[in-house]
Each structure stands twice: as C-alpha cells, then as structure tokens.
Amino acid sequence: MALHTDSAHSSGQVLPFRESLLATLGICFVIMLVALDQTIVGTALPTIVAELKGFELYAWVATAYLLTSVITVPIFGRLGDYFGRKPFVIASIIVFVGASALCGMANSMLFLVLARGLQGIGGGMLVGTCFASVADLFPDPRVRLRWQIILSVSFGIATAVGPSLGGFLTQGLGWRWVFYCNLPIGVISLFFVWRFVPHIRHMQHAGKMRLDWPGALLISLSLGSLQLLVELLPKRGVTSGMLVLLAVSVAAFYALWKWEQRAAQPILPFEMLRDRALASLFLLSVLAGFAMFSMLMYAPLLFQGGFGLSPREAGLLITPLVACITVASIVNGRIITRIPNPNLMMNLGFALIAASCLGIVLCDRVTGKGFLLAVMLAGGFGLGLVLPNLTVFAQQAAAREHLGIATALLQSLRMIGGMLGTAITGTLVSQMYGAGVEKALEGDHAAQWLKDFSDPEVLVNHDIQSVLLAQLMQAGHDGSALLEAAREALVGAIHMGIAIAIVAALVGLWMVRRVPPIRFDQDKKVEPVMSE
Structure with missing residues (x-):
C-alpha cells in the first residue's frame, strides 16, 4: 500500500515531529554504530595481536574492513534509490x-580479518543508505540541516569516546568486548529503524527491475584494486605487483564507464558527472578526504614520534581536531540557510584546512602547545564546515532518483581521497625516513642497526628505545644522536606529506567557485511514496 503525505511534505518533513524524532534517533544509533567502530578497534589492536599471534596480518584488520566497505557503499547507495533504503x-x-560477534569470537588473526571483511560489508551498506535516509525524511534542506545537528552530535560523541572506551574495555573486560559492545547498540538501532523509519521509494518502475550485476562487479574490481594498491604501496614500494594492481584498477574503471553508458538501469549513472555542481562536489569530496586523513593519521605520529610528546599529550592535541568537526557542523547548520551565498562556508572551510596543514608543516619540537592547539582547532573547524555541506549541497543538486547514489558516492570518494592521502604520506615516510636513518647510521658506522631503526615505532615506544640505547652505548655509538637524527627524518617526511595536503586544500578552495550557488529556498517538488 502506498501513502502520500502532502501536508507533512509541504512542511519540509514526511512525518510529524514525534515520529521524525524517533526515526532520527534510529538513524543516530546506526551512525554511532559505525563511528564507534572506526575509533574503538585501533586501541585494542596491539593486545589482539599479542594474543592471537599474527603480526603479519596486523594492518589487514583495518584494510579488510576498508576494502569491503569502499566497494559496497556505492552499490547499496544505488540499490536504495531503486528499492527504498529501509x-x-x-x-x-x-x-x-x-560480523561484530564473529570478530569477538575470533581464535586466529585470519579469522578476525575475514570477520572484519564481513563487518565492512555491513558498514558500507550502512554508510551507503543511512545518510540518504535523512534526505528522505526531510526533503526541505533547511529543515534537514536543523535535524542534522542531532546526527552530528551523535557522530562526534561516538568518535570522541571510541579510543578511551576501547582502552577501558580492553583492560577491564578483554579485547573481545571491543566488538561485543556493538551488539546492544545494534539491537537498539534495529528496533528504532524497524519501528519508526518509514519505507520510502522515489523510483517506481513499470517493468521488472534488473540489477546491474556487471556494473557491481566492475565497481568491486576497480575500487578493490585501488584500495589494495594504496594500502600496499607504502610498504612495498613501486614493484611489478603494484603496477599490475594499478593497471587492473584503471582498466576496470574504463570498462565500468563504457558499460554503464549502455546499461538499461546503471548502478552508477555517469550522467551525474555531466552536472557541473555534482561533478565539482565529487572532486571536492576527494580533496577533503585527502587532507582530512593526512592530518588524522599522521599528526599523532608527528607529535609522538617526531616531537617526543607522550600519548596523553598527543591525544589532548588531537582531540580538538575531532571535536571541532562536530562543533563546526552545529554552527554551520544554524547559519548556512541565513546567508545569501552558502558556498562561502565551504570557501572558509577549505581555507581553514589549508591554514591548519600549513601550521603543522611550520611547527617543530620547540613550538608552543598553544600554537599546536590553534592549528588543530582550525583544522577541525574547517572540516566541520566542509563535510556536512558537501552532503547537503549534493542532495540539493542531485535529481531525486539519484539522491542515494550521489550521497553514497560522496562518502566513497572521501574514503578514496583519504586512502590516497595516507598512501602518499605513508610512502614518503617510508622512503624519506628510511633514507635519513640510513645516512645517519652510515655516518656513525652503525649500519648494522638499520633494521632496529626501520620502523618509526622505535621513536614512540620508550621501552624499545631504552633497550636500543643501551645496546648502542655498549657498542660505542651515540644512541641519543642517532635517535635525534631519526626524529628529524620522520618530521621532514611527515611535513612533506602534509605539504601535499596543503595543495589539496588550496585546489579545493579554488574548485569551490565551480559549484553553482546553492539555493535553500528552492525545494524539490517530488512527493515520496511510503510503502507499508
């Protein structure tokens, strides 16, 4: 049965206030489920590896999740357009x-990696459908922005408490509860979604709907190859295997482009790229992801390994970066619809991101904590102005039948930008740090210690440092000077990677002008259909 809700839709939301609140809470719990998992697992990983004895698969705990989620986000974003998102x-x-329960029951690292891959499929489905569900509930972007404040707060809370909660659970109850804690949140979110989120479909097909399986396969092959390439490149360098992965990814993307042009019901409609606003927003999402993940992944290593700060001190500096994303999202939602040119908010956001990256490049070991704090605040506030506006602008620019895939593509492209940023900076760290350490060791006739210095972890872990310094002193070498040379090499490498993020942010600042002015006073006059 199909129900039209004319009066509710005319007010900017398809449900009355109470039902809208309960449905939004359901989506909030879903968002918290994914956000919490992104930050809670990393804290427990060293303990997990120590118990399951599989250090060679350490990185794959995260890589398996990212690999499957990146693939499934666009696929299920498009399927949500066809069949409804609920x-x-x-x-x-x-x-x-x-999959979280399976991760908690893992008795080997291989089992955990496979379970994380399955968890990534669920996470990709969530990201691909959940964010577009908000646009279904609140077609009017002005109303949607007000309700998205609740979503931003829930995401920020989950992200902020993740690392601390991971440490508490690992020490108090054991690392398995890092995964088991998803179960109660999942049950609550399932109840709210099942009970209160309506089943809305915007695309009605007269004939039988056929899934674009070749398109889905090509998306999986192209994005999967790209993910593997950017994950393995920093560790292995440019090898024949890396070139093969690059060739497979490029060939699959080209085949996908050709196939979707003649597919009757394409899973990835490339016609969206002909829209100037959407094409620009997709590129901006890549650039924002590049800068965001470059800072999030390598600023902690810079502070601890390069500047010698304790994990607690580094954590206190990184917290404003994450927290300000939420704060700026809330501020943005309050003022974006009240200014003549909403695009200016993204200009300001990319300018702040560029300034934050520049501040990171300029800082050194003697830089005051106040300056570092200001740099992190600027970066978080800039990201908080860019990320929500990319989503809202794309949902306003996209045709209603493309709303889900446009929203999902923004998330995927941000993740791809993040993968590229971390891969490039990771490669620079591996190459420049390795070269700097090798030069310093050879200068002190201590080349035999290269293996001990090869991993920057030696600059973070004080226990390893103490043992290494004692061994170097016993062998007649100046261990403190060698460690200082390693720190300088690490700082230079990370600074170079963040400098590339500055370029990405400045390109984003320039690209914002290509986005046609977004008008929030123009609602899409398309009535959703709610299926019972």
Missing part, C-alpha cells in the same frame, strides 16, 4: 552486528 539499513545492521 530494507538495506535493517539488513546492514544485522550483517554488521553479526
């Missing part, structure tokens, strides 16, 4: 929670 949100919660 069934896929429900299925994704079940898959994610079930």
